[in-house]
Amino acid sequence: MIYLKTPEEIEKLRTANRLVAELLDRLAEHIRPGVTTRALDCLAEEFARQHKVTPTFKGYKGYPACLCTSVNEEIVHGIPSDRELREGDIVSVDFGLTCDGYVGDSARTFAVGRVSQTASKLIEVTREALGLAIEKARSGGYLSDIGHEVQRHAESNGFSVVRDFVGHGVGRRMHEEPQIPNYGRPGRGVRLREGMVLAIEPMINEGTFEVDVLEDGWTAVTRDRKLSAHFEHSIVILSDRTVVLSQA
Numbered sequence: 428m429i430y431l432k433t434p435e436e437i438e439k440l441r442t443a444n445r446l447v448a449e450l451l452d453r454l455a456e457h458i459r460p461g462v463t464t465r466a467l468d469c470l471a472e473e474f475a476r477q478h479k480v481t482p483t484f485k486g487y488k489g490y491p492a493c494l495c496t497s498v499n500e501e502i503v504h505g506i507p508s509d510r511e512l513r514e515g516d517i518v519s520v521d522f523g524l525t526c527d528g529y530v531g532d533s534a535r536t537f538a539v540g541r542v543s544q545t546a547s548k549l550i551e552v553t554r555e556a557l558g559l560a561i562e563k564a565r566s567g568g569y570l571s572d573i574g575h576e577v578q579r580h581a582e583s584n585g586f587s588v589v590r591d592f593v594g595h596g597v598g599r600r601m602h603e604e605p606q607i608p609n610y611g612r613p614g615r616g617v618r619l620r621e622g623m624v625l626a627i628e629p630m631i632n633e634g635t636f637e638v639d640v641l642e643d644g645w646t647a648v649t650r651d652r653k654l655s656a657h658f659e660h661s662i663v664i665l666s667d668r669t670v671v672l673s674q675a
């Protein structure tokens with residue numbers, strides 16, 4: 428069942444997501460060669476404490492941290508550690524928090540110092556795919572238009588779309604219906620309507636779309652160990668427009 432949100436709930440989701448955006452903006456200033464992914468996680472934990480909000484990922488199905496930090500061939504769910512970021516790496520940072528009972532959820536991929544042309548193109552195409560998909564997410568449209576748009580943009584740039592993870596509805600819970608694949612045929616399934624709040628999150632790979640999950644039970648990597656990028660925004664569908672909640 429897809430929960431349609433009231434204006435009051437949308438206001439709470441806006442507050443939660445603005446805080447997520449604020450944290451990601453702050454982390455951006457810390458991402459440079461030599462910083463550990465754990466240091467980034469500590470900043471997120473401190474931020475949550477200061478703002479009296481709950482880091483939603485920590486403890487979710489036993490997940491051990493506030494952030495997911497996925498480096499290079501890691502797609503999503505990379506666990507913060509003592510690993511130092513190096514010049515030329517790309518790192519996808521995903522953060523979720525619960526504020527007044529409502530979840531904010533957003534992710535961005537950052538370049539660490541100077542990166543290869545392929546890496547920067549992958550980041551750019553993934554960011555663009557999210558923007559284009561959000562433009563398709565209009566009241567009266569179809570849920571599957573979102574994934575179709577991501578796939579079209581990724582594949583027309585020579586990249587592939589991860590199938591094993593999807594976007595989702597978001598509200599009181601981090602993962603609500605519907606699931607939002609990043610591929611598929613347009614004009615199918617659920618109709619988009621006012622009050623839906625969706626976390627759209629394309630994961631785009633340089634090479635194969637196939638995924639392995641590492642021994643830690645969390646870290647998803649590309650099977651060919653080529654690069655992967657991930658952007659996520661939480662959005663709300665209104666009658667006459669769609670609003671991105673997870674930006675400052």
Ligand code: MF3
Nearest residue numbers: 483484487490495521523532
């Ligand atoms: N933003 C992710 C998602 O939408 C993060 C969940 S990570 C977990 O699914 F650790 F909390 F599982």
Ligand code: CO
Nearest residue numbers: 532626628659
């Ligand atoms: Co999400």
